[in-house]
Amino acid sequence: MEPSAAIDAIAEPEVAGTQQRLDAFTHARLWKNPCGFAARFNYLALRYNQPLYGWVEERFGLARPEFVVLYSLGIMEGVTASEIASSTAFPKNTLSRAVSRLTKLGLITRGTDASDRRAQPLQLTAAGRALLDEAMPRFIAFEEAMLQPLSLIEREQLSTLMAKVVLGMFHAGDGTE
Incomplete structure (x- = not known):
């Protein structure tokens, strides 16, 4: 078969x-x-992203790219908008607008990098951290609900296989050639 x-x-x-x-x-x-894998992957991603980012917009008044910046800084502080753009595939200009708005709202700050004056490492403010701390339990619970049909072993297998697919993309290019 x-x-x-x-x-x-x-x-x-x-x-x-x-x-x-x-x-x-x-x-x-x-x-x-x-293209069943891509179809199922996109279906799951949309079922995860749409309700959560809709809630973020309703609850906090933030657009998806703005929350993605906060989320990214929750994972690793001190990254630049360019690094976030590279990691998330959001256009640099979209993230630049998001960073400007988040800075005006007092949710993040821009630093300076002594070795590269153009680079502006980003940091969460206390208000940005509080917002992220309020939002993350909902994101985690939603993921948990999606994975609920799987046993712990199946979750580990899925994680391993997804990591293998992601890492394979780094070796094979982006598949658009």
């Missing part, structure tokens, strides 16, 4: 048996698609 058929044989009946039924097109897009 080829890999995509094996996945369909395992996954399709589970999807059909869930309480939340998929419409015929979504079912076809997820299970009959020649």
Whole structure:
């Protein structure tokens, strides 16, 4: 059995048996698609991102790129907008506007780098940290809910396989050639 058929044989009946039924097109897009991995990956990403970033905008008045800057600084302080752009694939000008707004709101500060005067390492302020601390439990809980059908071993396997796919992209280029 080829890999995509094996996945369909395992996954399709589970999807059909869930309480939340998929419409015929979504079912076809997820299970009959020649780019099934990308379709499923995008489906999950949208189901995660849309409600969470909608909540961020409603609760805090921040657009997605603005929150991405805060989130990024929560992972590692002192990075630049260019580094965040490179890591997230948001355009530099979009992140530049986000950084300007977050600075005006007092959620982040821009520093200076002695070795590169053009670089401006970013830091969370106390207000930025408080906002992030309020938001993160919702992001974590949403991810936990998405992963709930998986056992701990399956979660570890999924994480390992996703890491392998991501790392493979660094060796193979971006696939657009």
